[in-house]
Amino acid sequence: MxxxxxxxxxxxxxxxxxxxxxxxxxxxxxxxxxxxxxxxxxxxxxxxxxxxxxxxxxxxGGIDWASARTQALHLANKDGLGITTGDRQDFDQAFGLATLWLSEATAISDLPTPARALTRGQWVEATLPVWQELAEPVATSIADAMTEAIGTQLPEEMRDVAAGAGRLMRTVGGSLFAAQLGAVIGGLSQEVVSGGDVGIPVMPDGQAAILPQNFADFGRDLEIDDDQLALYLATRELAHARLFRHARWLRLHVISQVTEFARGLHVDTDALEELASRFDPSAPEELRQALESGALLPARSEAQTAALARLENLLATIEGWVDVVTADATNRLPAADRIAEAVRRRRAVGGPAERAMGSLVGLELRPRRLREAAAMWRAVTDAVGTAERDALWDYPDLMPSAEDIDDPAVLVERLRAHARGDAPARDAMDDALDALLAEAEQGADGAAPGDSADDDGPEGPRPV
Structure with a gap:
């Protein structure tokens, strides 16, 4: 040509x-x-x-998040079910009693707005901005990589022509990813029982909610009264929402760690180029399956593994506290221990949509060290009480670390010493600071004559 x-x-x-x-x-x-x-x-x-x-x-050239919303709401609302007046009244009563019980188990104050029952569609609308923020780094990476991969498959004489429509080509990958994300969020709306069910703060600040449409599925095989289940789940949801409302820095801390992990992900260009070589735009199912299975995301690097470990420890620390506070608040419920174990197992396994989210963005939102973190919080509670325990959420540098989860005794002793008014135990930072001060002092003592404004020199006082 x-x-x-x-x-x-x-x-x-x-x-x-x-x-x-x-x-x-x-x-x-x-x-x-x-x-x-x-x-x-x-x-x-x-x-x-x-x-x-x-x-x-x-x-x-941007990501079409409107398609994600459309797809998610389509799946969330497909059964056409709403919330009955009776359900709303039942959960309003459960939240009311849970609020009183929770105030006895934690020093963290109540929420400014009442908790409520949400439909699946309302949950999608409320949480979609956070899911978009978490998924955007991966969506952008896939859209960019797809543009580059498809471009390399074009004949040389077509590349100049295709460059004029490159912005549209980029949108193909972004739009397919957004649609897939919408399908995952729509699937999650059929699994989650409460706003904090996935462990990260997806609900707006200070808001707590339960999804009655999914409540029946949670307790189907437990053989426990619905009243006890509702009270336990309402208490747990309020504890989660109270924590993030109290520790304003915590929400940003969690989201930034998730996005930091996601930004480190890079699409497997070899896999994508191989897919692009046989990609039929009229039948994009193969690309959708690759997105859903996580086949386009390569194995994690060492930096990614370290970032994931930090995030898992953070989520475990949060949910461990929620577990302990919920257990103390619901000790009046005969079946509280059984419900708690069901919640822990459910969080450990995750549902199909949660696993799909892990494949899509390379991140599994399950706290693998939940039991160890809960044991740490129990030891802290028994040692210093609820007020001192909850004060650890006042500032980021007070929050327990991964080392504290490994060995709670060190944290407990530190808190006991603080309660007695003892000077804090020395650590490596103190030793390093002392060494710097000693070096600076030695340098000042060995300064040459005339270097100091107070040095009169060998000939006595200087004339005024």
Whole structure:
């Protein structure tokens, strides 16, 4: 094809925009242009029909999060069920009693707004901004990598033409990822029982909620009265929401650690290029399956493994505290221990949608050290009481570390010494600071004559 015969890149981009924007079809001249590029016009039209919705927003190269919302709400609302008046009243009563019990078990104050029952769709609407924030680094990486991978598969004579529509090509990967994310969030809406069920602060600050539509599934095989289940879950949900409301820094701390982990993920370009070499845009199922299975995310690097360990310790520390406070608040319930064990097992295993989220963004939101963290908080509570325990959430540098989970005795002794008014035990930081001060003092003592303003020199006082 000569330079005179090659279509202008801007013209090619305009063809795609017209199709993807739903502005009609190809005219005969445009069909011939595509045929000249080696593209089957029939296949192109089928591809455009499938992707028109993804590009309806204008194809500006960004991630089409509206498609994620649409897909999530479609799945959340597909059964058409709402919340009965009786359900709302039952959970309002459960939250009311749980509030009183919780105030006896923690020094952290009550929420400013009452907890409520949510439908699955309402949960999607409330939590979608956080899911978007967590997934955006991976979505952007996949969209960029797909643009580059597909570009390398084009014949040399087509690359200049395709460059004019590169922004639209990038949107393909982003839109498919957003749709897949929406499917995962919609699936989660059918699994979660409460706002804090996934362990991270996805609900707006200071808000607590239970999803009655999923409540029955949680207790189906436990053979425990619904009243006890509702009271336990309401107490746990309020404890989770109170903690994040009290420790304002904690929400940002968790989200930043999750996004730090996600930003370190890079798409496996070899796998994506191999997929792009046989990718049929009119049948994008293979790409969707690759996204869902996590096949495009390579093995974790050492830095990623370390970041994941820090995040798991943080989530375990949070949920361990919630476990202990909930246990103390619900000790009046005959079945409290059985319910607690069911919650722990459920969190350890996770549901299908939660596992899909792990494949999609490379992150499993399950605290692997929950039992160890709960044992630490129990030891702290028994040693110094609830007020001293809860004060550890006042500032980030007071929060227990992974080493404290490993050996709670050191943390307990430190807190006991503080309660007695003893000077804190020396540590490596103290020794390093003393060494620096000693070095500075030695340097001052060995200063040359005349270096100090107070040095009168060998000839006595200087004249005024």
């Amino acid at each position: 000569t330079d005179d015969e090659r279509p202008d890149p801007d013209d090619f981009a305009e063809i795609l925009r017209n199709l993807l924007g739903g502005q009609g079809g190809f005219d005969p001249e445009q069909l011939e242009q595509l045929r000249g590029l080696g593209i089957d016009p029939a296949m192109a039209q089928q591809m455009m029909r499938q992707l028109q919705g993804a590009f309806a927003a204008g194809g500006d």
